[in-house]
Amino acid sequence: MPIDLDSFSRFKETQPIIFDGKETFGSWKMPQFLVQDIDEQQIIRIMVTNGRNGRPDLIASDIYGSPQYFWVLIAYNKPKNPIGWPAVGEVIRAPIADIVLANL
Numbered sequence: 252m253p254i255d256l257d258s259f260s261r262f263k264e265t266q267p268i269i270f271d272g273k274e275t276f277g278s279w280k281m282p283q284f285l286v287q288d289i290d291e292q293q294i295i296r297i298m299v300t301n302g303r304n305g306r307p308d309l310i311a312s313d314i315y316g317s318p319q320y321f322w323v324l325i326a327y328n329k330p331k332n333p334i335g336w337p338a339v340g341e342v343i344r345a346p347i348a349d350i351v352l353a354n355l
Contacts, residue, residue, distance in 0.1 A: 284354040285326050285346070295345045304339040315348050323351055 267274050295314065303309050307325055308318035315323070328343050330336040337343050 281326055282354060284350060285323070289346050289350060293347045293350055295347055297343050297345060299337045299339055299341045299343060301339055304337065305335045307333075307337065310337075310343070310345070314345050315351055320351065320355075 267276055269275075297310060297314075299310075308321040311320040311324055312318040314320075324343060324345055325333050325336070327346060328337070
């Protein structure tokens, strides 16, 4: 039975594989729109405040309208350790909602 992916899934561009008779995913493939250069005019810079530290889901909700797009922020910023990321006072970058939502 194929895996049903919703519009929020970060696996939409990852080729499914069959293992032991079940469909699963191999290595994650970053969506092409995050790999290509995005014009600086289409990048939002966010200073992380106390209420948003360690919560990329809340930041994604503010920008993209859903906490399920947290993975976009992590994939785009490539933190060394995503646990507890981002820290208070850190400036993170995020592609504008028009780019993200049009490509997912």
